[in-house]
Amino acid sequence: MPETKKENHITEVIENVKVSEGVWHITVKAPKLAQAAKPGQFVQVLVEGAGLLLRRPLGIAGADAEQGTVELFYRVLGKGTAKLTGYRAGDSLSILGPLGHGFDTSAGNVLIVGGGMGLAPTKFLAERLEHCEALLGGRNAGELFWTKYYEPATEAMHITTDDGSMGTKGFTVAVLPELLATGKYDRVAVCGPEIMMKKTFEICREQGVPCEVSLEKRMACGLGACLSCNIDSTDGRRLHVCQDGPVFRGEEVFA
């Protein structure tokens, strides 16, 4: 598979709205990026503001090649993301990408597992897969605003919340063994808190189901140059999330 050319896209903001407490959804016009983007890949967004320097890495949450639009979600965590909430329709936003390697999108029935902001890149995956179901987890019903995006893209949704306000009460991975035991999934794709991904991978391994994980790390460039997003592979190699990932086979990174 030839690597797509990395490029800096000067995009136009179409919409930038708050979708939940502290979580925003931004849609930009970026025809070339929309063409090239694959689920699991990410972009580096340049938020301009006093004192801000580096770009912000965000997973691509959707790409419509026909409309020429790309979607991203972000949680307001610091100065950069707070500043990003101020971008309005018509504003220009510099976006570098697509970067990294994405999920396996070949045929098969996929179970997507995700929690928190991890549900952004897997939303794009759900939209590109022929057959998939989703296991979505959150602390409470309010955090699961994601269901409206997953419902049209999946054949079934399985939901857990820590407080039982929606779906099954308990941790997301608690219902995973039961789901996998049905034998109907060819593989699993997970993105969420690291502990959730590790647990998901372990359960998949026990049941012999291949599992892809999407990792997140602080990074400066996203191009393999700054070497800040290092992780160790299970066979002792130094890998870099931006170039070798962000999507890895579970066994590459979790022992």
Added chain:
Amino acid sequence: MTYDPRLAVDICGIHMNTPIITASGTFGFGEEFADFVDLERLGGVMVKGTTLLPRRGNEGVRIAETPAGMLNCIGLENPGAEVFLKETLPRLKKYNMNVIVNISGSTTEDYGTLAEMLDVDGVAAIELNVSCPNVKEGGIVFGTDPVAASAVVRAAKAHTKKPVILKLSPNVTDIVMMAKAVEEAGADAVSLINTLMGMAIDIRTKKPVLGNITGGLSGPCVKPVALRMVWQVAKAVKIPVLGMGGISTAEDAIEFLLAGASAVVVGTANFVDPSVTMTIADGIAAYLDEQKVAHVNELVGALQA
């Protein structure tokens, strides 16, 4: 390719199509930026710091953003000189760029050994990193002691025919004294500044942000300090000065040239805009037009003070 002859310079016998070099540790081996930059148009690429043996670098958080800058404590993660020579260097041939290898040693002898290993076709020059603030052994000692730094220069010079550039640390009391010492020891050029040692604290956890506690500060916030040091050093030495520290625009680059740098080195800005070096080259050309200056060399040290 033919390039604007007004920007072409000769530094230590190396022909450079522009006086714009990329800094070690900010540009990989150059190839990572091939989608964004005409690598041949650059004056050179100072490749990621290379050591005798492979290094895994530091554990924990390696970068932190700071106001108009960033801290890093990568810790010289690199595949080692042998892998660089066998795998990386042959791959870089097709780009037709000046490959300047930045080397780091734990002992003075290491620098000699590395210089000899790298005395091969495809390497344009050697840059001695004697000022990495992020490794425990060696590093900073060589960079802050004029006797130790001079010994490193002699060790390298004795084992290579390539030009030897010494990268100066700003974390010293008197950078001019350091520059003069290494010039006398035979350095063909000096590059400055390396990062300024700094730190950041997470007040919620009351812990340092960086895994290594301290790290090197770079980016626009260090530019005035770097510019001052380049100006001081350029006045004091006869060898070429390669100026770096926070250069992000053509205007920044021109300031360094006026202060006496024969060429400029761009670092952190590559992380923000991977094609920034091309924008800087275009901007310098436009400045030559505007100022009716025939050649970029005429700007070097043209500060009227």
